[in-house]
Amino acid sequence: MRLPKFEYLEPKNVKEITSLLKKNEDAILIAGGTDILPKMKQRIVTPKYVINITKIEDLKKIEFAEKKGLTLGSLATLDNISKSKPVIEKFTALAQAAGRVASPQLRNMGTIGGNISIESMCMYFNQSHEWRKGRPHLCFKLGGDRCFVAKGSKDCLALFQADTPPALIALGAQVTIVGATGKEKIINIEDFYTQKSKKVNILKPTDFVKQIHIPTPPKGTKSCYLKMAQRAAIDYPIAGAAACITVSGGKCKNAGIAVTAVGSGPLRLKEAEEVLIGNSITDELIEKAADAAYEKVRPMPHFNISAWYKRKLIRVLVKRSIKQACSKAK
Amino acid sequence: MKQLVELKVNGESYETAIDPHRTLLEVLRENIGMTGSKEGCDLGACGACTVVIDGKAVLACLTLALEARGKEITTIEGLAKDGKLHPLQQNFVDHGAIQCGFCTPGVIMSAKALLDENPKPTQVEIKRGISGNLCRCTGYTKIVEAIEVTAK
Incomplete structure (x- = not known):
């Protein structure tokens, strides 16, 4: 697939980026290009100007x-x-x-x-122009009036x-x-x-x-990110969980827990954090935090991954990421 | 509008007039005539177009040719010197690491970038190093063997 035609601009400093963005409507910034160029090849985006900022x-x-x-x-x-x-x-x-x-x-x-x-991904959206043209309706993300992920949905569910x-x-x-x-x-x-x-x-x-x-984390802070994907490389996560735990005097001082690939954005799980903060971390407490995470997330089925599986997976990943972070924090 | 661009490929300078929307892969294959780097998925998922730019393995299909100005580009054509194959290429041949051969240029460029950065990789590191290259013939074992032998 060829890229659509565009005009190429190359700012040399941060000020120039702003002025170029203001001057040229319908412009996009490109750095690595690994997300935007495939979308341009698929004609999902066809900007008039491409501003390459990698020279800064x-x-x-x-x-x-x-x-x-x-x-x-x-x-x-x-x-x-x-x-x-x-x-x-x-x-x-x-x-x-x-x-x-x-x-x-x-x-x-x-x-x-x-x-x-990065934008959210969807099998009805990240497709070639010909593929999308073959469907009678446009989805929300392409300016249409429906979502193909769940019939009757009032919003995009990518x-x-x-x-x-x-x-x-x-x-x-x-x-x-x-x-x-x-x-x-x-x-x-x-x-x-x-x-x-x-x-x-x-x-x-x-x-x-x-x-x-x-900011530099306080002493006794350790963190961990776990990702589950179908392949070890070139794959998005089925689900991913990150935990950052501060342990001081045997008790959890601070906790940050967040997950990805469960909805329309990365989700911070305050409920799970609150379970941990102020208590000494035991296996039982970690189970409770994982349960809180399980209660909070409401994923959609995606490709061949059911919502049920994904929700259970979040519980496991949250549990393991807290455990791994804690094993290092002690 | 076409622009005159000078690209440094395998130590030699090539001057060519190109439109901004041409990718490095297109320019390498169509303007410069180096068809060693292959066009697979063209969306960054297969690794067949891997080239080395400034010591890092990158995908030529997702690099704008204009972006590559002033950078040191190495393609599969730049490995053999004076009619003699690069050790990686020779080992790929000796160990039968080539089946249909379509992914081979990309895999070898990934392996070269890996060995330049880490001359003695473990088997796990090798597998990770070439994890961005798909071999549809599924002949990964021999590819890993060939890279292991080269590293020794």
Whole structure:
């Protein structure tokens, strides 16, 4: 499949990105291109302008300082993040999540900014132009009036499947977004997601993600991300769970638990966190937290994965990720 | 609008006029005439188009040719030197790691990037290194063997 025609722009710094986005309507940003180029080949998006931001070296940094925490430029590749020493040591869940995305080649190309802003996927949406043309109706995501995932649904039900967002939520990351005026806005990564499949994140056409910041976790904090997929590589998760646990004086001081591939966005499981916080962690307590997670998630069936299986899987993954994080935290 | 682009492929410079919407794979195959890198799924799921850019294995089908300006591109054609096969290529031949051969250029480029970064990989690391390349003939065992022998 060939790409549609477009005009190519190459800004040299962050200011130029904003001015180019403001000047050119119907423009998209491209970094790794691993998500947007297939969609352009399938004619799901056909922008007039493509703005390649990969020449901006400032945005590729991975910086860590004990006081400041971890700062990831949005163009840091997933491969570099998964192999970065401070990330592996202090932000294990993120290194594990970044290291499990797709395949080595795609990790070399794909960036963290792209992974968190990835669209939700659907077998009725991510298809070629000819395939979609063969159906008499358009789905919500393509501007139509129905959802093929569940008949009668009033909203798009495409599945959000990115790997790194649950890890970032569990670790308490913040996203810096640059808006049309060039002003920076810092938000918690949970607020970055709308929990609506039709438009997964809050980014406006003139916005872009500049960096992601995670504060240094307190002593005794360990984290873990677990992913279950049908294949070991080039696959989205059936489900993924991240846990970040702070243990101090034998008791759980703080907990962050989040899951992916269960709905329209990454889901933070506050109910499961509350079970753990303030108590000394035992196997029974972990079971209770996993039950809370099971109660909270309401997944849809996806391909050959039933909702029932996915829900049970979430319980298992949440349990194991807490266990693994705790076994290291002690 | 067409732009004049200089690409550095296998140590040699190639100048060609291309539209911005051409991928590196298309330009390599159609403009430069290097048909070693293959077009499989063309959506980034098979790895047949793997080339090495600045020491990293990437997918040429999802790289814009304009993006590759000023970078060091290595394709399967750049491995054999003076009529002699690269050790990886020779071992693939010796160990029968080639069946239909369509995935081979991609697998060898992934393996090369892996061995350049980690000259003594374990079997697990090798499998992980080539996990982005699908072999439809399913001859993975011999591929892993050939890479293991090369690493020794």
